[in-house]
Amino acid sequence: MRPRSSPYRPVLTHPVLRRVLPGIAISALGDGMSLVAVSWLALQLAPAGQRGPWVAAAVAAYSLPSALGGAVLGRYLRHRSGAQLAGWNAILRASALAAIVLLFAAGALPPALYIGLLAVSSLLAAWGSAGRYTLIAEILPPEHHLAANGALGTLAEAAAIAGPPLAGLLIGWTNAAVVLAIDAASFAVLALTYRLVPTTPAAAPAGRTPVRFGRAQLALLALSFVFFLLFGPFYVALPLHVADDLHASATLLGLYYTVFGIGAAAGGLATAYLRRLPVWPVVLAFGVAVLPLGLGAPPALSLPAFALAGLCWAPYMPIVMAVFQRTTPPDRLSAVLAAFGSITVIAVPVGTAVGGPLVTAVGPERTLLVSAASLILLGGVAALADQAAKRATRPISSATQTAPSGPTASPCGSEPGVGSG
Template sequence: MTPAVLLPYRPVLGHPVLRRLLPGLATSALGDGLALVAVTWLALQLAPDGQRGTWTAFAVAAYTLPGAAGTVLLGRWLGGRSGAQLAGWDAGVRAAALGAIPVAHLAGVLDAGLYVALLAVSSLLHPWGSAGRFTLVAELLPQRHHLAANALLGVFGQAATIVGPPLAGLLIAGVGPVWVIAIDAVSFAVLAVSYRLVVPAARRDGAVRREQEDRHEREDRDEGEDEDRHRDEDAHRNEPASGFRIIARDRSLLGLLSLSFAFFFLFGPFYVAMPVYVTDDLHASAGTLAAYYTAFGVGSLLGGLLTGHLRGWPPRTTLAGIVALFGTALLPLGLGAPVVLSLPAFALAGLVWAPYQPTATALFQRRAGAADLPRVLAANGALLVLSVPLGTMLGGPATALLGARPTLLACAVAILALGLLTAGFTARHRPGRRPKETGPGQDRVRLTARSGSK
């Protein structure tokens, strides 16, 4: 990376706690990149004859979806934990559950049912782990560095989706998928140890950050928008509200979650329509499909590196623009453009896609209070985990009814329309039109009172 590209990330890379944690995050991201191929390949090997498709679908779902249940069932016990604790526990559970797969294989008891069950256990705390990572960012860094830190965490995953699958293919050919999953388990064990080592330092730095926020007004106060957070009497009860209820009470957070859910849901059918389009409409090979995904991955990696430079952009306008540009970049596929045009357009879609999640997370970090942030981020993650699979489920009947290319076109147009509608709504309800009813001192008193009620 050039010095100019690195500039927004220097405060993140130079932070003493995060600097010790980044190698573990990079290692686990690579493990997840390997798992993209290994999870499905092992499911294919373990499935009974005639049921390979069914058990592969179960395995993919089990590796992601149980986290939504974990958010609801475990919120009472996990909601008040620190970011490092939540992320460390998730990494530990993943390491143990995934590590049990090669152990069961060696014992001769691994079958498709046990495999899917262990995958489900491994994902149970995943939304809490993701919430913990970004809560830790908010605990350790000033608000102006949140976007760069969020983007840097995303870059690890984007790089892993490029490097991980081909490396997994080589390892599967050499040692088999069960041992690739064992490598994934080891990567999460490394991450769990990394979090365990940084917990004391994270607590000290987090305490310093909270003390500084008590002395100074919070920076960049949500673009000057109305300070009314629409909190009801639940915020003053001893039992903390769930992340879902906190989001439901705040129109800003609810609108942000609604936009993200709709965006990811509308992209879901692409996972069904795209392979069908390549094989039936283009009469091309799997190599062509891989080229599209590789182009998207390279674009998203570049977009992730550039995300840190968007710090001065208004985040809500940025999100609306991302959605609209993403839909526009998908139009060549839906219109049946030649591969020489649609392939770079898909790479552009990846570049535009990458800043979305870091920017949305930065808005959550800015809007939610420190005590509420883990619950809010976990609730957001739980719902977004469901959005793409639900859209993918819609893609099956849509592709059968309309055909692959019309389904791609419908999704692109719908995403473009969503972005334009959001941009119009954002411009119409631009923050700062109404005078603020509270000053900085009053706002600090209210935040302190709310934190004390927890």
């Protein structure tokens, strides 16, 4: 009896993905490095005494404008193929980052211009992400979507492990602008790889039909927004927990992020084997995994728990994207995914903003406890909603089986409940 082949084999051997995945890997590493470089260059450019606001503005500018681009550019981009959307985002990122590097080298980069160019660079980010997942839906059958989504997630998580420490070393030897130059070059490589993909423009939807989510998709959108929102306070509370509650150095904070990234990389690899897993167990398990931090567990216990949290975190987006890929008509997929990204991209920054006053009011450890308990509650609510939706669809399924003929239900409307994967 032949051993079962890996679910990643059809993904890694596909002629189109063989060309694209190396470029995605290179770009992911560059973007992992930019996590450090964007804020560090803001520190260099900011006037004395104003570094905090400028760093916050730089970090926000590198992500939040994607929500605006996803919302206002739909009429121009929604009929484009996945490779075109992802390629155009890569070109814009490369061009804007290269402009930052050149202006910095010329000594003509004031902080406001730096923030503006970062904002320009992120304008198509929601469409670039939508393009990657749309490309997968265009070239692979549905049974391989989850494995391909997991491969993309694994590359991103691996980059999050390797990129920041590599950026730190390079900044120590040179400066942050050099790291952004490398990131710009990585996006240029990615843009070239998408040019190698044979593209067939997607059929344009009739008229100017607004983006509509199916009932189950709306539930997933709401679940995702709240999930990311509740994780936002961790970015404020965890550093303060390490410094104030544990009386430890930044080395321990970096170790928390490292073990989380290692767990997430492992979770990304495991994603392809979770084809029947709903989303709600992922949310519930993530909340349980981060609970030790809120309970004041020592690092010997909380570090392995945070690694487990990374393991649980990684499958979330691949499972959600697989549902959207399966339940959205091809001519609307990129627009729906861009709208999804535009809405969810603001969740973590909002959660982070809420985390500041919450930490001030109750302290970092209790903030972590509130977030963890809320995530567990969210997973429980999602589980109940999923079971209720499945019970509601059983009579419909029976009626469909006994009917002699007739039109099938819309894929968007027939998806059973929150968390079906």
